[in-house]
Amino acid sequence: MKFVPFFLLVLAVIGGIVTLVVSAQKGHEFARDECSLCHTSTNGNFKKLRADVTTACASCHPSARNYRAHPTDLIPKMPLPGDMLLVNGKFTCVSCHDVHKKSTFSRYYLRRNISGKPFCLICHDVDSKGHLFVGATHTGQFQVEDNRSRLDAVTLLCIECHDDRVDSISSETGAGSWNHFSGRLNHPIGVSYQEAYRKKPKTFVAPMIVPEGITLFDGKIGCGTCHNRYSPHNQMLVMSNVRSKLCFSCHNM
Numbered sequence: 228m229k230f231v232p233f234f235l236l237v238l239a240v241i242g243g244i245v246t247l248v249v250s251a252q253k254g255h256e257f258a259r260d261e262c263s264l265c266h267t268s269t270n271g272n273f274k275k276l277r278a279d280v281t282t283a284c285a286s287c288h289p290s291a292r293n294y295r296a297h298p299t300d301l302i303p304k305m306p307l308p309g310d311m312l313l314v315n316g317k318f319t320c321v322s323c324h325d326v327h328k329k330s331t332f333s334r335y336y337l338r339r340n341i342s343g344k345p346f347c348l349i350c351h352d353v354d355s356k357g358h359l360f361v362g363a364t365h366t367g368q369f370q371v372e373d374n375r376s377r378l379d380a381v382t383l384l385c386i387e388c389h390d391d392r393v394d395s396i397s398s399e400t401g402a403g404s405w406n407h408f409s410g411r412l413n414h415p416i417g418v419s420y421q422e423a424y425r426k427k428p429k430t431f432v433a434p435m436i437v438p439e440g441i442t443l444f445d446g447k448i449g450c451g452t453c454h455n456r457y458s459p460h461n462q463m464l465v466m467s468n469v470r471s472k473l474c475f476s477c478h479n480m
Contacts, residue, residue, distance in 0.1 A: 255326040255336075265326075276314045276321065284320040297323070298457065307350055310338050343387050369416075374401035378417045379444035381451035405450070414453070420477070421446045430479055438476045440465045 259269060265283045267275045277283065281299045303318050311322050323346075324336045337346055369386050378386075378400050386400075402417025420443055424431040434443070442451050442465075453473060455465050466473050 265321075273312055273321075276312075276319075278315050278317075280314055280321055281319045284326075303350075305350065311350065312338075369405050370403045371401045372403040372415075373417070376402035376417050376419075376447070378402060379447060379449040379451070381444065382416055382449040385450040385454070402447075414448075416447075416449050416452075418448055419446050420448050432477050432479060438466070441473075441476055 257264070262269045264286075265277055265280050266272070267277055297318075299319050300317055302316055303313070307313065307318075307322070313319075313322060323338060325338050326336055328336045328338070335342065339346060339349065341349075383400065386405075402415070404413045404415050406413040420431070420437075421434050424434055434446075437443075441453070442449075444451065453465060454463050456463050458465060460467050462468075464473055466476070468474065
């Protein structure tokens with residue numbers, strides 16, 4: 228039996244990884260007759276985008292509109308860098324994403340080779356609530372407790388910015404608990420609300436009558452279940468929690 232030198236095996240493995248990464252980041256590939264999905268002409272370029280390009284994105288990514296990562300189809304109140312593309316003066320999906328970009332850096336096709344907090348800080352600063360991608364805005368932290376379950380996209384975005392102690396966040400991050408305010412209050416995320424109700428129907432409100440505005444992600448609890456970063460309410464809750472109104476929307480005491 229002939230043995231392959233170890234360094235050749237290492238090179239083969241590295242080569243395979245690079246090939247997979249590059250092939251996964253070829254950008255969106257469309258046929259010539261599909262240009263009109265996003266462009267106003269078949270020889271479309273970034274200056275000939277349809278005004279409803281966000282709708283075009285949602286036709287293939289319908290769940291993206293529920294991510295609450297950033298509002299779209301609005302006129303920015305602040306000047307944007309030249310590479311953050313506006314369509315008819317409006318912020319859209321393509322303002323941050325270049326769907327044709329060939330990149331080995333990010334699977335999100337971002338217009339610059341940075342992601343997370345640094346990318347958002349290209350345009351944003353800290354608001355009056357001290358909220359927006361600078362340090363850990365909560366004093367708590369996330370603790371993975373169940374690797375059999377997965378977190379939704381909204382929660383992944385929240386954790387990436389709110390807990391600087393998390394070294395890496397990926398779609399494979401398991402369910403767990405977010406410990407608010409130095410552990411004085413915690414809440415599970417990534418767990419099935421339907422299953423919790425099935426096990427303890429007297430403890431939880433039936434899922435079908437949970438108030439509108441409280442969002443479940445594929446039936447699971449996430450950060451976006453109780454919080455909306457564009458909410459006017461205290462702590463950016465989806466509704467006022469005066470007299471524990473929000474808590475009692477799901478919990479029977």
